């Protein structure tokens with residue numbers, strides 16, 4: 329009988345968790361580090377200040393645009409909060425999502441770009457290294473041994489064992505992580521370093537989907553400037569906001585959308601579209617200039633003397649625009665190899681843009697395709 333009960337529980341558990349995931353209306357935003365823990369320290373900026381600034385911006389966007397969502401911050405000022413306390417705040421408030429914001433740093437000044445982590449076993453040493461660095465914050469806590477079941481942040485084995493703890497919310501965490509990276513890549517031209525897994529103490533006890541965003545590298549001088557700038561912080565926060573909004577809509581599902589449609593007047597929809605267009609305009613304005621170190625191929629398919637919105641090409645996704653020699657030029661794609669760029673070109677040609685051709689960007693500027701291929705071969 330007891331066995332049967334356990335089996336029944338095992339069967340019902342996913343059903344309960346499915347029911348519980350219906351509404352996404354409480355989000356905890358965690359600005360990494362703070363107070364005596366500066367996090368990564370660049371030549372100009374400290375991680376704790378950048379994460380706080382991005383966290384507050386993100387919270388603002390959510391409060392302004394999604395009024396059914398309650399935003400809770402783990403800190404709103406320069407304060408030290410132990411890692412276990414941060415997930416505790418989320419658990420106590422029955423949060424539906426936990427977003428921890430951080431910046432990377434390495435001994436080399438080369439690496440750049442954004443990556444998003446979920447709790448899980450790391451697949452390579454770089455990922456382990458990120459977790460080790462972030463987990464080192466516990467060394468500043470009193471009695472950390474008792475708080476983390478004897479976890480020793482200096483022992484590599486401890487990190488491995490700890491990362492094997494089952495992540496009940498892995499699928500949803502991967503989903504929101506993927507939305508964040510998509511926004512970084514497609515809307516604000518960040519280098520997409522991917523969705524990764526590693527064992528983070530700050531996510532360990534979170535009883536809800538949770539992610540840790542590494543917005544960029546303070547060890548890379550250009551990226552440090554970007555992360556420290558108002559514009560850079562707006563880009564990062566708005567990308568995470570849009571990812572959150574998409575995730576929320578998806579999780580709340582169709583039934584809710586139908587309800588919404590009935591409720592919404594035509595004016596609401598028009599106003600929303602206008603707002604989204606405006607948002608898009610802001611994000612796309614300097615899209616190709618942002619990631620200065622980035623080298624990529626793309627497919628140009630149209631030009632115009634008048635500035636057109638990138639959303640006016642409705643059969644092509646992720647259109648970007650740049651201005652050159654008195655003309656507005658439109659392209660799509662962010663390809664790291666010439667081969668994939670050429671197959672994208674064929675795809676675009678099939679959509680009726682017979683003249684579509686492959687172009688390349690480096691340092692935010694058009695360069696010849698042959699130059700780009702050469703540079704790539706040298707890397």
Ligand SMILES: [Zn+2]
Nearest residue numbers: 360367430431
């Ligand atoms: Zn950090």
